[in-house]
Amino acid sequence: MTLITKTGAADDRFTRFDTLEDALATDEPVLIPLAFAPAYVEQRPGAEFGISVPGSAAIEDVAPHLETAALVAVEFPSFADGRGFSLARKIVREGFAGTLRASGPLIADQFLDALACGFTEVELPETMANRQPAQQWLSAKETMSDHYQSGYGTEPSILQKRLAARKGASV
Amino acid sequence: MYRYDEFDERFVRERVAQFRGQVERRVDGSLSEDEFKPLRLKNGLYLQLHAYMLRIAVPYGTLNSRQLRQLARIAETYDKGYGHFTTRQNLQFNWPKLKDVPDILDLLADVEMHCIQTSGNCIRNVTSDQFAGVAKDEVEDPRPTAELLRQWSSLHPEFVWLPRKFKIAVTGAEHDRAAIKVHDIGLKLKRNAAGDVGYEVIVGGGLGRTPMIGKVIREFLPKDELLAYLEAVMRVYNSDGRRDNKYKARVKILVHETGEDEFRALVEAEYAKLDGPTINAPADEVERIAAYFAPPAYDALPETSETLAKARADDAELDRFVAQNGFAHKVPGYIALTVALKEIGAVPGDMSAAQMRAFADIAERYSFDEFRVTHSQNLVLPHVKQDDVPAVYAALKAAGLASANAGLITDIIACPGLDYCALATAKSIPIAQSIAHAFADPARQRAIGPLPIKISGCINACGHHHVGAIGILGLEKGGRENYQITVGGDASEHAALGERLGPGIDAEDVPGAIEAIVDTYLAEKEGEESFIETVRRTGAEPFKAGFATFIESRAATASEAAE
Numbered sequence: 001m002t003l004i005t006k007t008g009a010a011d012d013r014f015t016r017f018d019t020l021e022d023a024l025a026t027d028e029p030v031l032i033p034l035a036f037a038p039a040y041v042e043q044r045p046g047a048e049f050g051i052s053v054p055g056s057a058a059i060e061d062v063a064p065h066l067e068t069a070a071l072v073a074v075e076f077p078s079f080a081d082g083r084g085f086s087l088a089r090k091i092v093r094e095g096f097a098g099t100l101r102a103s104g105p106l107i108a109d110q111f112l113d114a115l116a117c118g119f120t121e122v123e124l125p126e127t128m129a130n131r132q133p134a135q136q137w138l139s140a141k142e143t144m145s146d147h148y149q150s151g152y153g154t155e156p157s158i159l160q161k162r163l164a165a166r167k168g169a170s171v
Numbered sequence: 172m173y174r175y176d177e178f179d180e181r182f183v184r185e186r187v188a189q190f191r192g193q194v195e196r197r198v199d200g201s202l203s204e205d206e207f208k209p210l211r212l213k214n215g216l217y218l219q220l221h222a223y224m225l226r227i228a229v230p231y232g233t234l235n236s237r238q239l240r241q242l243a244r245i246a247e248t249y250d251k252g253y254g255h256f257t258t259r260q261n262l263q264f265n266w267p268k269l270k271d272v273p274d275i276l277d278l279l280a281d282v283e284m285h286c287i288q289t290s291g292n293c294i295r296n297v298t299s300d301q302f303a304g305v306a307k308d309e310v311e312d313p314r315p316t317a318e319l320l321r322q323w324s325s326l327h328p329e330f331v332w333l334p335r336k337f338k339i340a341v342t343g344a345e346h347d348r349a350a351i352k353v354h355d356i357g358l359k360l361k362r363n364a365a366g367d368v369g370y371e372v373i374v375g376g377g378l379g380r381t382p383m384i385g386k387v388i389r390e391f392l393p394k395d396e397l398l399a400y401l402e403a404v405m406r407v408y409n410s411d412g413r414r415d416n417k418y419k420a421r422v423k424i425l426v427h428e429t430g431e432d433e434f435r436a437l438v439e440a441e442y443a444k445l446d447g448p449t450i451n452a453p454a455d456e457v458e459r460i461a462a463y464f465a466p467p468a469y470d471a472l473p474e475t476s477e478t479l480a481k482a483r484a485d486d487a488e489l490d491r492f493v494a495q496n497g498f499a500h501k502v503p504g505y506i507a508l509t510v511a512l513k514e515i516g517a518v519p520g521d522m523s524a525a526q527m528r529a530f531a532d533i534a535e536r537y538s539f540d541e542f543r544v545t546h547s548q549n550l551v552l553p554h555v556k557q558d559d560v561p562a563v564y565a566a567l568k569a570a571g572l573a574s575a576n577a578g579l580i581t582d583i584i585a586c587p588g589l590d591y592c593a594l595a596t597a598k599s600i601p602i603a604q605s606i607a608h609a610f611a612d613p614a615r616q617r618a619i620g621p622l623p624i625k626i627s628g629c630i631n632a633c634g635h636h637h638v639g640a641i642g643i644l645g646l647e648k649g650g651r652e653n654y655q656i657t658v659g660g661d662a663s664e665h666a667a668l669g670e671r672l673g674p675g676i677d678a679e680d681v682p683g684a685i686e687a688i689v690d691t692y693l694a695e696k697e698g699e700e701s702f703i704e705t706v707r708r709t710g711a712e713p714f715k716a717g718f719a720t721f722i723e724s725r726a727a728t729a730s731e732a733a734e
Contacts, residue, residue, distance in 0.1 A: 080292070086406050086410045089329060090406075109202075112328070113331065117328050131203070132202075139192075143189040143192065144182070144186070144189065145181060145185060148182075148323055148325055148327075149450075150451075150452075153328070158322070162178065162455075
């Protein structure tokens, strides 16, 4: 797997585990399915961990873990399944300030949208990363300077920029 | 008309460059065919039966002469010399080459046009009333709302990978010409008891395989809350819409399966969590957009023109054209004219490059440089001085654009069908042509009166057959093209789905079947009732009987021929 952030390829500090026993056996940060989270927190209080949730998950199921988890990995079954983008928005709205990862066969062309929806990194299967290396992701991020939708991304929207320009002009 | 500012201009230019890069990355193998497909679709590029097709957005159906001249140039340089207006108020070119598409997009950007989201599982081109700003029964002009939604929906970070396509229509009038009840979202500008302007919000209408009439999920949404409320609707759909079966993925299925009340509750719950002021358009911005749609500089004129009255008295053809294709303008002395792209025997919605140039000149000279595209695949000159109508008529006639059949039985909507489309199961354009020939006599058309026929060449219903007063659906049955006929469909504020009259019939029997249906109407008609009013009163039964008699007579003829 390859990890891409807005500054380029990065190392993954978290290791995925499919069983609770294996996750409890390591001192490294673990990435575990949502269902294991209560047991993990009980047995390893204070340990750094991440949860893996499908894009189809209900925010009500995810929200109780957002205070303890350092990372949430939203799983995309396919790049064309946009549910993960909406889940990311809901997770951010809950006040989650940790690492928000989009995990799955996304394409570089979605990087800008993923960041605008609140994701901080993308975890790609190796086959995808080979075809679309980090450089393509960084380039794709620069293709559009602006967006129309207020409330997305860190920059003001076009609507907000127009307003600011008018106010500036009238001062 | 709206004009791009520096932000819109840069946005569209960058989008073209982005697509150019995507084509290059497809060629060098970075993108697989499966990955590239939705990217090209979101830029309006389809792979059809014989070639690529490029669908150009005509936001809410409004164009100017400069844009139409550029479309003429593209038609001649990159296509076969014509374009095709669609039922979504867009324009399609049927023969572009993939390598030319980025250059075509550059030419479009030069005249403030694009192909953004004219296809794909995203919010499509927003449509509206072709008589926006003209109609007397308008609460408010719907175009500023449509333009705001065009901007808001363009490359939306969250809603470009929806379960399925998503269509929004807006009207500001009492009489619905935008078919808002058969859209994923229909918005109707209205006033509440306090006199404030807002929207009635309708969700979950649609045609296709499972036609449904939309449900009112908000009786009155204050105007300034629009974007936040739509964000809530879209988030519910994006999260909960079905993705297991593309034929059940439209929002109409979600509304139907969830239940209208539960769906409304989901939207309202999501909406309650949103911070509206951070999402909604600033009032300044709404006003900035609306200013572009301020009325043009009309002359102060008497209500009616003596010049036109005299010309009509002298020229029966002109008189018929104005009576049939004219639409009352809210400003004294002006009229809107429908220009039907429906010459007998022509392909519905097709326009040659020469016609585009001629029409651009007419719009520039006589209609404040503006015209509209209708979802009936016709054009509208929205602001013609009544005094100028004789000259406009002469110019239209010279360009082969003066068919006096707007709304009549020969003003037929047809999808491209098996002549172009990879999904089609039957031809639709030749069916439209054969019906038009059968009813070519203008006097007879007028005697029959308003009768919109809509033809689809497959179950996906791009020809909107479900809402045709007469609907025709072409299917494939045992290796033959087979046509099902419905009556009673209506896309207006009386929205209704057509009812099937009986078994499917062969292509050559379609004109005869339409004759039989028209005969039933003329026999049942009371007073000045239009076709659809008669069907609404009598129900489909008399039409079924007439249709059955026609089928029997055809069967008798066939068995006689076999003996």
